[in-house]
Amino acid sequence: MAARQQLAPVLRRLRLARTSPNLGRQAALQQSLSRPARCFSNSTPQRFQRTPPAPAAQGKFTSDAYPDIKRDSRFAQLTEEHVAYFRELLGSESAVIDGVTRADAADDIEPFNSDWMRKYRGHCRLVLKPGSTDDVSKILRYCNDKMLAVVPQGGNTGLVGGSVPVFDEIVINMGRMNQILEFDDVSGTLVAEAGCILEVADQFLAGKGYIFPLDLGAKGSCQIGGNVSTNAGGLRLLRYGSLHGTVLGIEAVLADGTVVDDLCKLRKNNTGYDLKQLFIGAEGTIGIITKVSIQCPQRSPAQNVAFFGLESFDQVQLAFREAKGQLSEILSAFELMDEGSQALVRQVTNNKRPLEGQYPFYCLIETSGSNADHDSEKLQAFLEDVMEKGIVVDGTLAQDETQIKSLWAWREGITEALSHLGGTYKYDVSIPLKELYQLVEDTRARVDAAGLLGDTEEFPVRAVVGYGHMGDANLHLNVSTRRFDERVEKVLEPFVYEWIAARQGSISAEHGLGVMKKKFIGYSRNPTMVGLMKNIKTTFDPNGILNPYKYL
């Protein structure tokens, strides 16, 4: 055993040398690291777009029933009179009622009624598309008076069923309110309407030398209002921090139509309670966000990305510690993927793999700095060091923008890949870093012990995989199944939540509670806190019309 341990560094060096027998270690490493220039030269760059699952999968994996939730009888049923009011207010194109505006209106309503994964589906008949804050105010005042329940909806890319109706709640879709209103290129403050698509805002900022301080796989469809309402975390929280820090102000409309104008553009404002913080992450339960002002950092001119393979989660932790030490000021992302998650991506793409070998874990590191040569030297030196120390087995450095995108696609494409493979039980958790991956292993063992692992009709679980934002101790535990199956759900819940609570973790790191985790909030928040939250909800929305059946 001792001899084998001693041999390990020698074998690693040999492995490097084998890639280029006539070169020294440094040159061999250079060649190993620069492999993408050859690997990727003929591959088409592919950035995964968040497209809905194929029609064949739709419906098949739909969980239509909420056996433990009953429609609140205080809410009124929609009548012709209500519809007439909204059509008068917004026009018929922006008050879409099934069977009224167009012959194919039943189809029109479907994307608003079901979530992106086609897992949660409601039965609303009316979708309202306000064009201004005043519209939102009038809609809510009317709904509050008539006791009509509503669901605020942004890009509808959420993963916990928070932005679709449970029953017949009216959908208030913010897509028409999509303008960028102001940008101060000295302070970097951006003001935009809630329905502005994240990628649109980011591209606008790119032209000004700035960057939106949030990035996520769904950037092409998700909206800023939805991002703020769910306190989206994404891929670069490590660098830019949470929206609780970067959002400077919001405008929001309360349930009774009152407009709360807190569209502050100041970084410092210690005058009383910071009310906007309550709306960030409230999932539209205390008001509808209509505008956002946000502090945007300068865009770093130099971006570099490395992708590498590791043998154990202990090594992943060591690599993270080294990255923080060696790349501290330029490190902008440190993402984790296990082999299981990458195998799923490989099932849906023909893209050239970043590394030739297969490893239990992969990490993607991104640096964003001001000097391309300096940064890539630093990243290369980092990789050289962690390979020398035996932490990393193999690695590759992107050579240009196309390769950067291709490497990112292996991480960003996991969610989409999973969606094409059937049903997925998703858990988005925060746990102390040391135990982050243990949850995946324990869950896999449990599913296996229950005899459900097999990818067959009888044993429907295809894989139990883990990936996520290592830099934020945020793991995405995903259980991929042929179909949603009660037997699987019983094995997973409440086991996963109990496991997390025992380690003082969070059952929702960044995706929110929605309808999925509403009844599990007690695993992460104590009764005193839940009680205070309920009081806040009642203060802002006494009739409970805003996004009912979710959150609390």
Ligand SMILES: O=C(O)CC[C@@H](O)C(=O)O
């Ligand atoms: O699919 C998931 O569970 C995670 C989605 C998203 O938060 C990500 O980090 O890619």
Ligand SMILES: [Zn+2]
């Ligand atoms: Zn995530």
